[in-house]
Amino acid sequence: MDKLVPDNILCTKSHEYILVNNNEAKIGITDFAVDQLGDVVFVELPDVGATFNKGESFGTIESVKAASEIYMPAGGKIAEINEVLAAQPELVNEDCYEKGWLIKITDFDQSELDDAMAYDEYKEYLESKEEEEE
Amino acid sequence: MDNLKRTPLYQEHVKSGAKMVPFAGWEMPLQYGSIIDEHLTVRNKVGLFDVSHMGEIFISGRESLEFLQKIVPQDISKLFPGKAVYCQLTNKSAGIIDDLIIYRLQEETEFPSYLLIVNASRIEEDYNWIEFNKKDGSYDVEIDNQSANNCLLSVQGPFSSELIRDLGLDINNQPAKFTIKQAYMNSINVFISRTGYTGEDGFEILVKNEDAVILWNRILDKGQKYEIKPIGLAARDTLRLESAMLLYGQDMDDKTTPPEASLSWSVPPGKEEDYFGKERILSQLDGKNMSRVLIGFRMLGNAIPRHNYEIYKDNERVGTVTSGGIAPALKVNIGLGYINTSIPASIGTKLDIKIRDRFFPAEIVKRPFYVRSMRK
Numbered sequence: 001m002d003k004l005v006p007d008n009i010l011c012t013k014s015h016e017y018i019l020v021n022n023n024e025a026k027i028g029i030t031d032f033a034v035d036q037l038g039d040v041v042f043v044e045l046p047d048v049g050a051t052f053n054k055g056e057s058f059g060t061i062e063s064v065k066a067a068s069e070i071y072m073p074a075g076g077k078i079a080e081i082n083e084v085l086a087a088q089p090e091l092v093n094e095d096c097y098e099k100g101w102l103i104k105i106t107d108f109d110q111s112e113l114d115d116a117m118a119y120d121e122y123k124e125y126l127e128s129k130e131e132e133e134e
Numbered sequence: 135m136d137n138l139k140r141t142p143l144y145q146e147h148v149k150s151g152a153k154m155v156p157f158a159g160w161e162m163p164l165q166y167g168s169i170i171d172e173h174l175t176v177r178n179k180v181g182l183f184d185v186s187h188m189g190e191i192f193i194s195g196r197e198s199l200e201f202l203q204k205i206v207p208q209d210i211s212k213l214f215p216g217k218a219v220y221c222q223l224t225n226k227s228a229g230i231i232d233d234l235i236i237y238r239l240q241e242e243t244e245f246p247s248y249l250l251i252v253n254a255s256r257i258e259e260d261y262n263w264i265e266f267n268k269k270d271g272s273y274d275v276e277i278d279n280q281s282a283n284n285c286l287l288s289v290q291g292p293f294s295s296e297l298i299r300d301l302g303l304d305i306n307n308q309p310a311k312f313t314i315k316q317a318y319m320n321s322i323n324v325f326i327s328r329t330g331y332t333g334e335d336g337f338e339i340l341v342k343n344e345d346a347v348i349l350w351n352r353i354l355d356k357g358q359k360y361e362i363k364p365i366g367l368a369a370r371d372t373l374r375l376e377s378a379m380l381l382y383g384q385d386m387d388d389k390t391t392p393p394e395a396s397l398s399w400s401v402p403p404g405k406e407e408d409y410f411g412k413e414r415i416l417s418q419l420d421g422k423n424m425s426r427v428l429i430g431f432r433m434l435g436n437a438i439p440r441h442n443y444e445i446y447k448d449n450e451r452v453g454t455v456t457s458g459g460i461a462p463a464l465k466v467n468i469g470l471g472y473i474n475t476s477i478p479a480s481i482g483t484k485l486d487i488k489i490r491d492r493f494f495p496a497e498i499v500k501r502p503f504y505v506r507s508m509r510k
Contacts, residue, residue, distance in 0.1 A: 038368075039170045041460050042438050044490075060490065062438050064169040064460060065368055067490075086436075 005031065006097055010073065010116035013125070017097070018073040018116065025108060027073060028101040029061065029092065032126055037063040040092040045081040045103060052076065054112045058103065061092065074112035076105035141186035142285055142346045150364050157367055158254035160187040165366040172369035173376075173462045176332050177509065180291035181365035182353050185331075188286050189257035190340060191264065194247035195275035202236065202248060203407040205267060207392060207415055208400055213238040215246070216313045218329055220400050222392050223252075223260060228411025228418075229388035230395065231263055232256040233380065235329060237314040249314070249325070251338075253382045257281050285346035289353060290336030290373075292509070293360040298326075298337055300356045309337070322349055331370065333377030333504055376461045378430050378470065378501035384441060385428065385456040385470050393418035394472070396428040396501075426453065426472040429479050430501040431487075432461075437494040439469035439487045446486040446493060447477050455487065461503055468503050469496070 009017045015033035019026045034040070042062040052058045057069040058078070081103050085091060092100035117125060138161040147154065152163035163184065165172060175181045193202065202210040208221035217238055223231040237249040252260045261279050268275055289297060299305055301319050303326070309315045314327035322345045330336035341349050354362060371381070380386055386395040391414060393401070398419050417423045433439060439458030444451055458469030469487070473479060481500055486493040 038165065039168050041170075042436060064372060067438070067440060 004095075004097060005119055009097070009119055010113055011119060011122035012071070012073045012116055014071050016070060016073050018113065019097075020110070020113070023106055024079060025074070025076070025105050026101050027103050027105060028096050029070065030122070031096055032122075034093055034096045034100075037061065037068065038093075039064050040089045043082075043085040043089045043092065043102070045085070046078050048078050048081060050078045051107070052078075062089075070102065072105075073116055074105075074108040074110075076108035078103055079106045080104040139187075141184055142343045143184045143186065143350050146347060146350055147184065147364070152364070152366060155367075158187055160254060162187060163364070163366040165368045166364050169366070169368045169372065170460075170462045172363060172365045173372050175361070175363045176291045176334055176365055176369065176373055177463045177504075178292065179361045179363075180289060180293040180297055180357055181332075181363055181369075182350070182357065183288040183290065183365050183370060184285070184350070185288050185338075185370075186285040186346070187254035189250075189252040189254060189260065189279070189281035190284050190286070191250040191252060191257075191261060192247065192278040192280055193250065193264075193275055194245065194278075195273075196245050197274040198248055199246055200407075201268065201271070201273040201275045203405075204271065204273075204409055205264065206236065207402075207405070207409055207412070208236070209402045209405045210236060210238075210248075212402075213246075216240040216309070216315055218312045218314055218327060222397065222400070223263065224392070224409065224411040224415070225263075225388060226410050228391040228414040230382070230386050230390050230392060231388055232260050233382050233386070233397075234260075237325075237327060239325075240315055249340075251286070255383055283343055285341050285343055287339045287341065287346070287350060287353065288330055288332075288336060289339065289357075290330045290332040290334045290365075291360075292335060292506075293357075293362075294334070294336045297353070297357050297360055297362065300359070301353065319349065320352060324349070331377075331379055332373040333379070333502060334373075334506065372459060372462060375457050375459055375468065375470070376463060376502070376504040378503055380428070380470070381457060391415055391418060391424070393421070394424050394427055421475070425475055427475055427479050428456070428470060428472055429498050430503060431469050431471065431485055431496045432499045432503070433467040433469075433487065434495040434497060436467065437487070437489050438467045439471075439489065439494075439496070443469075444488040445471055445473055445496075446488060447473075447484070452477050452485070458487075463504055463508070466503075468499075470501075 044060040053075040147163040155164040206221040234252045325340040443455040445453035453473035455471040483498040
């Protein structure tokens, strides 16, 4: 799984990732989140042009069992949504970092990502959380 | 996960990679892999469930029939030896204490004896109610709660009968639909019934705790030929919903009567004996004297209804979703819920389901949503 994770992604404690590419950033959910959710059966995404603050819910991902909110890793404007997911929500399961991305944003402030974690750091965070639960 | 009970099959589930979750005081397998895949395995092949958390209460003795007639609206006198029937335990105000299957056992001595299979979450409640009424009415019956000593394995799907044959029970020796018999499966003594909670052909096998692991593994082994998979509680829930079977505690409770829960088909109007809640139940059989009724609906788009979502008609709140989700074999989203009897509960009635503060159209449809003949 790890080898499919793109370099330079940043992850949140609520299990979104963000991949910044100059003035645009791609947002999705992490492989850990996908694993926890199981089969994704419905994805609700915002309208292009809408703006959201950091930490605000921008959509919903539904698995067989439940509906989960997805949150902005940084504030910004929706530049593009992954329209294919309306017909093929399972792409989130199959390929969360490439074909299963959720939204692309512009007009974000890089400094809002200071508390986001690099993937290695995120892995450590997950492990420490697991230990806490035991 | 302190204080949770484990079935004797716990290690088998862990070995198969199950995600274990708390359910009704037990640590049970939620899923082994993809829930949709498990669902479709039962619809198209065969699946094996551990439902050992469910309860088994045996009732025997001189007045067992009279006693059962008093505690359920169903007519138990109609059961021939080996026959099973779906029914409810009702309280004095006709509320449903539990829903269950009553089996009349084939092997009987002087008097008929019965097996009650009840919901895990209700074992104690049911047992206390049954004991109380035995004493209260001075019934000459023996009540034996065997829930802790047995495992219940459920084999469900179109290849169930072939698999049971391969396990040593010829097609001719298999119990017919909604019957039970005692049998030996590879020299293991079991009760086997042709019942289930999936809408498919299938069997439920009651086996002593000490024989459960060997039987579980033997079923999986012989089932390889039919691409069997172990199936978790999550798919059990989507399967029962697709077949529009109610879930106790979610689609009904002790404040709900059988007619309100659209279970009048399991209440014979001509039963002579008195039973708890009879007057109220009979007064509701024609749909009168009740303020809400259970309906099944399907979404007209791809939004997913869930438990506790609100139901509207013409901008007015008319009810609540009790169960909702996807129907993997039908590729639509479906739900069960209660609506006020002031609006028509007829098929085709348009409703709106409120999902995250927006309204999504739905319509009332026939139940069950899925029947076996729809299989492709």
